[in-house]
Amino acid sequence: MAVAVNAAVTLPSSKTSSSPSIRFSSIAPERIAFSKGVGYLKNGLVTGGKAASIRAQVATETPTKVVKESKKDDEGVVVNKFKPKNPYIGTCLLNTKITADDAPGETWHMVFSTEGEVPYREGQSIGVIADGIDKNGKPHKLRLYSIASSALGDFGNSKTVSLCVKRLVYTNEQGEIVKGVCSNFLCDLKPGAGVQITGPVGKEMLMPKDPNATIVMLATGTGIAPFRSFLWKMFFEKHDDYKFNGLAWLFLGVPTSSSLLYKEEFDKMKEKAPENFRVDYAVSREQTNENGEKMYIQTRMAQYAEELWELLKKDNTYVYMCGLKGMEKGIDDIMVSLAARDGIDWLEYKRQLKKSEQWNVEVY
Structure with missing residues (x-):
């Protein structure tokens, strides 16, 4: 699965805010995707009691009996290989701004070398410990970031991990400018710099194993990270044991x-x-719906509410949500009335979806 990659990176001068230009040689055909001037390269049944009765109520046709395989039972999923007292030291290979200069805030895409020592799966996270010490003279605490690359990594050789990070800068109540320690550390990294990595962690957001599943992905801002990892595996890679034949539906709010x-x-x-x-x-700041309301992610979803509810009646539909905490309530508000038409208590139904690993949430 490995691919030979030679990358020449040209960093922008201090007088311009343009992204680094990156050129690749030894390119594998049909394996290139571009984002803001940077090229990334790669090879090529709910059972029992109340749950059963609820799913029976929403069934529109006799379902095919499917034995589900839990995504969390895979023995190959590594968790907490590296801990804060003994982190892995990766090397920054690429770091480029992927938002336009006039965007409200900066978001950066970065790639770190791992030499295959930090094996992860799509949907997991890693921890990063910023260099330096805090105000108490102690090492900074780790910050968790969703991984933005597939298990093969952006270079297709399983030896890198990528993150999507927004630079945190805000003014506090005293009028002082405050900079997030870890986000600014990461966004300022130059190729060749070392970075302390912990993990990988998490099983909640792992991809479903069913290649015929419907996967609905709801993201705000950098919450897009785990879904980029899903989608690269689905559409930019070739695997002997996985070929996606289902429906991937992404909603992204910015x-x-x-x-x-x-x-x-x-x-x-x-x-x-x-x-x-x-x-x-x-x-949200540029689009409105037919009622003149700002277009947030739940507003966009409301336009497809009937279709989404029909999908949620199926045993092979999986919903993943990553981003700002407030998005889940907005989505609940849409679904409550739709479920009620079928005599269903949405919040109870959602609990059953969670139990069957069909409703997966990672918000902050």
């Missing part, structure tokens, strides 16, 4: 069109697999 992340990659996926990939954007 404040401005200049804040859209990885849009060029998603356009390429749509071109490659129009029957298997759908993407809908919610740009």
Whole structure:
């Protein structure tokens, strides 16, 4: 699965905010996706009691009996190989800004070398410990970030891990400018710099094993990270034991069109697999619905509410949510009335979806 990659990185001068230009040689055919001037390369049944009665109520046809395999039971999923007292020291290979200069805030895509020592799966996270010490003279605490690359990594050799990080800068109540320690450390990293990595961690957001599943992905901002990892595996890679034949439907919410992340990659996926990939954007400061309301992710989803509810009646539909905590309530508000039409208590139904690993949430 490995691919030979030679990358020459040209860093921008201090007088310009353009992204680094990256050129690759030894390119594997049909394996290139572009994002803001950077090229990434790769090879090629609910049972029992109340749950059963609820699913029976929403069934629209006699379901095919499917034995589900838990995504969390895979013995090959590594957790906590590296801990804060003994982190892995990776090397920054690439770090480039992927939002436009006029976007409200900066988001960066970065790739670290792991030499295969930090094996992870799509949907996991890693911890990062910023260099230096805190105000008490102690090492900084780790910060968790969702991994933004597939298990093969952006270079297709299983020896890198990528993150999508927004630089945190805000003004506090005293009028002082405050910079997030870890996010600014990461966004300022230069190629060749070392970074302390812990993990990998997490099983909640692992991909479903069913290659015919419907996977609905709901993201705000950098919450797109785990879904980029899903989608690369689905549409930019070739695996002997996995070929995605289902439906991947992505909803991404951002404040401005200049804040859209990885849009060029998603356009390429749509071109490659129009029957298997759908993407809908919610740009809150630029778009409104028919009632003149700002277009948040739940507002965009409301336009497809009937279709989404029909999908949620099926045993092979999986919903993944990553981003700002407030998004889940907005989605609940949509589903409550739709479920009620079928005599279903949405919150109880959602609990059963969680038990069957069909409703997966990672918010902050």
